[in-house]
Amino acid sequence: MTGTAPSRPARFARLPRNRLPRLPRLPRFPRASVRVKTTVGAVLIVAVALVAASTALLMVIHHGLEVTAEHTARTRAEAVAEATRTGHLAERLSVPQGEDSLLQVVTDDSRVLAASENLAGRAAVASFVPADGRTSAARSVRVAPRQGGAPHPYRLVAVRTTSADGPATVYAGTSLETAEYTRNLVLTAMIPGIPLLLALVAAVTWRSTGRALRPVEAIRSEVAEITEHDLGRRVPVPASRDxxxxxxxxxxxxxxxxxxxxxxxxxxxxxxxxxxxxxxxxxxxxxxxxxxxxxxxxxxxxxxxxxxxxxxxxxxxxxxRLDAGQHPDRTALDLGELCERTLARRPPGRVRVSLDTEPGVVAAASRSQLSRVLDNLLDNAQRHARSRITVTTATEPDDGSAVLTVTNDGTPVAEADRERIFARFTRLDESRSRDAGGSGLGLAIARDIATAHGGTLTAGPPVEGRGTEGQGVAFTLRLPSVAVAPPYGAVGGGVGGVVSRAPVGGRSSSS
CATH class of the missing domain: 1.10.287 (Helix Hairpins)
Structure with a gap:
């Protein structure tokens, strides 16, 4: 069975956007300081809390006293109602000595059958009766005293009964003056106290916020004095640990x-x-x-x-570009194949270059930038090597990273200079000549490229058995490897453009 959904009532119809009612926004102080905002916010929160707590306290006190008065009046009304039913109703109803209470028995035709001394000779004090099915009802009324004056508050309880003259209602009232007095006393005590407490909260918040923000102001003023020509200044550090x-x-x-x-x-x-x-x-x-x-x-x-x-x-x-954080596009790159291509396109140098590659050394790198790193390392080696340069690739056994090493048998680099040589425009004493020493940017560029790839480039003594007999210097490039390397000798381009080669372990060639 199909049918259309009932339409929404007109009062729920969607109003145009410009006619929707908008809730009032709280006032904002965009130009006020944090100290002012914090103080105003604290005062408002405490004020709302105090008003809510005071209102709740007054309601609890008044309700408690009213319930007590109602209970007392109901007890007396039920006793008089029982006396009326049994025919023992006296013309004058007694109330406890010194207590401001009311007692009155009224028939349904408004005749007063009996009353307490303070209601003698007076008309019915009330006309309400319990609802159907209920035996009693209670209301708060005000009754003027016989001697005149302002009406007094009472909690009046009506209980139905039966008299010799027919159905009647017993009205018993207990004074609420104590409840009103207590409420007025609380109000009198709280009204002057709330402003004083709010003033105290404002003063404490203002002082504590100022003390908390004093270090911030010191930081701001110190930073305002720092310029690009005076970067040696530092902001004060407070003793706290906040x-x-x-x-x-x-x-x-x-x-x-x-x-x-x-x-x-x-x-x-x-x-x-x-x-x-x-x-x-x-x-x-x-x-x-x-x-x-x-x-x-x-x-x-x-x-x-x-x-x-x-x-x-x-x-x-x-x-x-490297300083600007330019991220290179990375592909799976076989380091052995990269070394072969780089050596093939380079013109013959002063010193012979030997290539010793390990199968399946694949790194995630940019081909053009990694080729630039190898060119810079080979140029540096050609300037310093005596008779031999060795390029090797291997896989780090500890973490599986791809390692490319360029070793030459030139003058060793002192340990104190192994980091300094990677600084820009840095040349050691023997290579100060610009004709032979280059611009001093090659190693700096190589390290920055390695860092941009998430790798490292370090200088150190050569590994024994690389044909340098422990002399010279070795530059080691470590790069993150690709999890799945193409098989050595795979047919086709492979991953990242790897060409097929004969599957020989530790292939060696010269250039």
Whole structure:
């Protein structure tokens, strides 16, 4: 059975967006300080809590006293009702001495059969009766005293009974003056106390917030004084171990890194300017000679200087991209195949290069950038090697990372210089000549590329048995490996463009 759903009532119909009722927004203080906002918020919260607690207290007190009065009145009304049914009703009903209470028996035709002394000769005090099925009912009324004056509050209970004249109602009332007095007393005590308590809360919150924010203000004022030319200043660290102290330490660590970065940037700019000055000066000299004496122009020297400036500019651009956090596109790359291709395209160098690869060494890397690393390491080795350069690939047995090592038998690098040689524009004493020593950026670029790939590049003594007899230096590149390496000798491109090779373990070749 199918049918359409019943339509929604008109009052639930969707109103246009611009006609929907909007809830009132709480006031905001966008320009107020944290101290002011905290103080105002604390005062408002305490004020709401105090008003709610006071209201609840008054209600509990009043309700408790009213229940007690009602219970007393019902007990007396039931006793008088029983006396009325049994025919023992007296004309004057007695109440406890000194107690402000009411007693009255009224027939359904409003005749008063009996009453207490304070209601003698008066008309019926009330006319309500219990509802059908109930034996009693209670209400709060006000009755004026006989001697005149303001009406007094009573909790009046009506109980149905039967008299000799027919059905009747017994009204018994107990004074609520005690309840009103207690309520007024509580109000009188609380009304002056609430503002005083709110003022105390505001003062304490203002003082404690100011004390808590004092270190923050000190940090702000100190940071405001720090400029790019004065990064040596540090923010004060409070003695406490709270969030502000952690913020201070974090900010000081950030300033340390910022100062280190600015120092490196200044040094880099100064070194780059210094390195570019000489080839540019040489180019200017060649141009001036060519203008003055065209027949004396030496093309090869001019081209060499142009290539040198171009290479230096390319190195600076690559370093800038690496510093900017450029992430290379990575593929599964066979390091042995990369070494073979790199050695095949390089022109013969001064020193013979031996290749010793291990099967299946595959890393997640960018082919162009990893080829740049190998070129830089080989250029460095060609400048320093005496008679032998060895390139090896292997898999680290501990963590399975891919390892590429370039070893030369040149002068060993002192342990104190093994990190310094990776700094930009750094050349050791024996390679200070720019004709033989390069620009001093090759190793820095190689390490930055390794770091961008999640790997490391370190310098150290060569491994025994690599043909260097313990002399020279070995540059070791470690990269994250691919979990599943293609089989050595796989047909086709394989993963990441790996070419097929003969499955020989530890293949060795020379270039």
């Amino acid at each position: 969030e502000v102290a952690r913020l201070s330490r974090t900010m000081n660590d950030t300033l340390d890194r910022l100062q280190d970065s600015m120092d490196r940037q200044r040094g880099f700019v100064a070194d780059a300017s210094h390195e570019l000055r000489n080839p540019i000066a040489a180019l200017r000299a060649h141009v001036e000679v060519a203008i003055a004496h065209p027949d004396l122009l030496r093309g090869p020297e001019l081209l060499s200087d142009v290539v040198r400036v171009q290479q230096l500019a390319d190195d600076l651009l690559l370093l800038a």
